[in-house]
Amino acid sequence: MRRALIIGLAGLLSGAxxxxxPAEAASLGRYEVHxxxxxxxxxxxxxxxxxxxxxxGLPNGTVLRVHSCQQTGGTRWCEVSLDRARGLRGHxxxxxxxxL
Numbered sequence: 397m398r399r400a401l402i403i404g405l406a407g408l409l410s411g412a413x414x415x416x417x418p419a420e421a422a423s424l425g426r427y428e429v430h431x432x433x434x435x436x437x438x439x440x441x442x443x444x445x446x447x448x449x450x451x452x453g454l455p456n457g458t459v460l461r462v463h464s465c466q467q468t469g470g471t472r473w474c475e476v477s478l479d480r481a482r483g484l485r486g487h488x489x490x491x492x493x494x495x496l
Contacts, residue, residue: 424462426479427493429454440486444473451486465490 429438437453445468454460459479465472472490477483 424464424474426496427460427462427476428496429456429458429460429488429492430494431492432456438488438492440476440484440488442486444468444475444487445471448487452484454488459496460488460493462493 432438432455434456437455438458439450440452440454441448441450444466460476461479461482463475463477463485465474467473473487474490474493475485476488476493477485
């Protein structure tokens with residue numbers, strides 16, 4: 397299953413890079429995914445909460461641009477885009493991000 401997610405992510409990245417949007421000025425900076433269990437991935441979701449659909453799984457080391465964050469319940473959720481494919485946007489938990 398993990399291999400299928402990585403292959404899917406690679407396909408999304410290659411497609412998103414070809415159609416990438418121009419760099420956006422509104423960014424809190426670059427962060428990397430960290431602290432996810434070795435056999436798991438951070439879920440990028442369609443909205444700020446676990447009730448939203450999963451867009452893609454992100455392994456440790458994935459570089460993201462953080463655009464904004466908000467508190468929802470006990471979790472701080474951030475709207476992010478992939479650093480190399482900025483057209484792919486979603487929300488992740490702040491707890492798994494580390495500033496670069």
